[in-house]
Amino acid sequence: MNDVLLIGVGHPDRGDDAVGPAIVRAVRGACPDGVRAIEAGGDLLALLELWAGARGVVVVDATRGAGMPGRIVRLTPLERASSGLAMPAFVSSHALDLASVLDLGRALGRVPRELVVYGVEGERFGGGEPLSAEVAAAMPRVIDQVMTELSRLAAGSPCTNTR
């Protein structure tokens, strides 16, 4: 498997936690050749296998405690991912959250070199709630950045650490 992956992490019916899946659904038809767009939720340990062998990976997830709702954070695995990614309270500890999976993956040497994480700060995470206005308003900017990232990875350009 030598694809580029876009992975949207989150629950589609939990308010702003849906931002990852929402991005995947929004760009799925428009991704560059060689990009697979996948929604992921529940047991994120599966990511360690999902992205094994991938040429490049972009992950989108909701964050908490990283600033104003709608704020976009870009992280690469060279940085400590958990610094900007707080676990929403309802995420169970049985299913490891993204920050823990990244930490575990790093310890096991199972994080792809070309991995970029986009965090979008959420405002609400209640069951059955839609995206907040702030996150909905941030969607076009996230889509722009993610598409640029995917095009770069699909073309085989190295990751640029802008932060």
Next chain:
Amino acid sequence: MTSDGERTIQVEYLARVEGEGALHVTIVGGRVTDVALKIFEPPRLFEALLRGRRMTEAPDITARICGICPVAYQMSAVHAIEDACGVTVGGQLRALRRLLYCGEWIESHALHVYMLHAPDFLGVANVIEIARRDPAMVERGLQLKRAGNDIITRLGGREIHPINVRVGGFYRVPTRAELRPLAERLAVARELALDTVRWVAGFEFPDYTREPEYVALRHPTEYPMCEGRIVSTAGLDIAAREFDLHFVEEHAARSNALHCRLRARGAYQVGPLARFRLNYDRLSPLAQQAARDAGIGDGCSNPFRSIVVRAVEIVYACDEALRVIAEYEPPEIAAIDVPPRDAIGFGCTEAPRGLLHHAYQVAADGTLRKATIVPPTSQNQLAIEDDLRAFIADRVELPDDRLRWQCEQAIRNYDPCISCATHFLALTVDRS
């Protein structure tokens, strides 16, 4: 410590358990006066949600109660509905259900043993620290978990909330060729499971034993998964349909989960320790040997050693899955017909965390009139509190932070699944 000698130990958020819970312990004058396990995971209302739905929807709706043990919910649901309709699923379809359940036991136990429980015995905060010290160990756990997930993906259609289970059987059954790669991986997994037993048997365990009333299924010939009578170490021996006569669910203000007790005797315990105690003779020879080698062949009364019992159950589940695959002949039909009738049905199966009871009142047109779901963690709540009361009594002199850490470990012995346990509306939530 306050001036009147009252001491409160509060564990506000329980890490490495499924869902949100807290523990409140009050110690007055060196004596434990109150232990309250609070579950503030929001109520789930699944039983109300099921009313008015088609009986055929129950396995898929109840699977959503838990992302760790969806197969258990599906199995209890299909057995209860088939019981109501007077239908028994046998032969290879029954064997495939057992295979699916083996997958869930393997992945759930591997997750708990390696990711959630082992850190307690290795003196580290979490599995990430184990991975930094000994990555091969964690890789072994992941590989084992993968073997369980593979069974569920192959038979269930996907690894979380499988979609191939239906009342009467499956939507599609695998060919022999489709199961062959699973057998190859399971043969490796069985060796990894034996290594796991040896690994966890070498941990240091607190010197602590308990003798609660253990409750589990018991089948005439098999280690119990989908069928059997409900038996206990105090002599209980009843059919699943007699559950309500002997067990009662009660609301407690401190928790969003109902508390279960035996009407006659109060608290009881379900789960791996109970299964192992009541069914050791039904384990495969290999699993029995692994248990003897690990020093628990004569039984296990130390809740901290439950990690060894889970490891032995992984060996058994790999062994049993391999047996089912070796004997598999694809059935001619993927599901037998289950015509609805006006009746009540009961289904008890052994979820990874213990007995999971479902009861459904089915109408003649196949609509569900009433649903009752009693998950293992609800049943264990009183036992956990009793356990902690006894455990803390000998440790009241410990400083608060040390005592808090040990209490958390004692709770993790039960692998509680708090999301599963909160399924009923609570009017009062005690968050003090």
